[in-house]
Amino acid sequence: MADTETLQIKNVHKTFRVGKQDIDVLEDINLNVSAGEFVSVIGASGCGKTTFLRLLVGLEGEYQGDILLNGKRLNGPSINRGIVFQNHRLLPWLTIEKNVGLGLESKKGNNKAQIVQDHIDLVGLKGFCKSYPYQLSGGMSQRAAIARALVNRPEILLLDEPLGALDSLTRMYMQNELERIWKLENITAVMVTHDVEEAVYLSDRIVIMSCRPGKIKRIIPVPLSRPRDRASYDFMRIKEEVLKEFHLQAEEHFAYSI
């Protein structure tokens, strides 16, 4: 393939119809994500970042412009894209094992049970195969959700505020885990978050969105080696840089964005 870009987003517009009015939610989104890259999208609540991710998942229906994944225009959801939702959305009536294997079709030559087991091990849930979601903590449920998203070896991993519902300690711990899994699987990832530190810690690039309509305001690269030191000068400097974008835009939105 001539293009090294896994994901190409070209002039994407998205409008919602509310009553008789069309409301622009996303305007003129252009973004390329290379293979193996980790990109975060950050913005104040209501800026369309979740809509943006749902477009990538294929749950938002029609849009203007093009979203190309490995050269093919996205049209509806597909098992080629792994998705982790904010609340884990595990099916409560299935065991962890069955939840993880949910999207895995049995094909010839693939050992379904083994693939499921490998992914459960990957996310560190060994021994919880037969547990039900209610028996797992929030962090563990989200691990299972990550395993479920990866089980089909998707071309891209989409994360919609995956750690947003966790307490801050678990969240930091899960950020390390997410980084480990991302590296190990060598997968392209796009994550929506409202947590600046999380974005700086995990991303190769941070896309900052402005509000109403949602537009890409700035893209900040994070050229730090991994694993990153949250207390280092460079880390703090980039964090400041991201935060500054929100200061300038609107004072009152600052509180939401962190």
Added chain:
Amino acid sequence: MNYLDYVSRKISDVYSKSIVLLIIFAAWWLVGAYKLADPTILPPPSKILRTLLELAKEGDLVFHIKMSILRVIKGFLIGGTLGFVLGILMGLSKTAEKLVGPLFHAVRQVPLLGWMPLIVLWCGIGETSKVVFIAIGALYPMVLNTFEGVRGISREYLEVARVFEFKQLKLITTIILPAALPNILTGVRFSLTISWMLVVGAEIFSVSAGGLGDMIWSARDTFRMDIVIVGLIIITLIGITLSKSVKLLETYFLQWRKTSH
């Protein structure tokens, strides 16, 4: 909180639950003991016990219970299954809901006893009409609860199904049925208890062919109030057992529904 506290709380719990029952029973016993009422109208508890043992020994009781239960099973299976299918269809398809819904809700307004003349005309006064009567009663709660269950499924789970590109059948078996199961089982419970209430009515209304309803109705004709009361007690006990059994099924099948953290 210590063990004694627990025991005393447990005792007071049982006490408060049974106190009214005990008072009524004591009053009943006193009326009998002091001959305050005609024993043919209100036989004393001891007479009831004797009649119960007598009926049990002669095999009458088992026969009547068996007849009633068989009718309930037939009626419930027919009405319940039909209701389940109808509920699923209306839940899954807006078209089905539009086609069948209004008719269903209109027909539902007819009191069950209102069906009796029609049923008797169409099905006679034999076994069929009894089963049909029960089936109609069993149908409604099943349709309503199944429909609610299917419609109430969270959009979040349906999106999971879309993301994983589930086919229609897999969507139904993996997501829709399990998610609707709590409501479906509630439907089963209502459906079964209503069937049990209706069987007594059905047996009173049509020709005598055994069954607890028949037993108490015939006993009324021969002025055997003791048999009537025995019949009522048995009907109540079986009704409670049916409802509790489905409750047990619910706790067994819905273990996953425990609250998460």
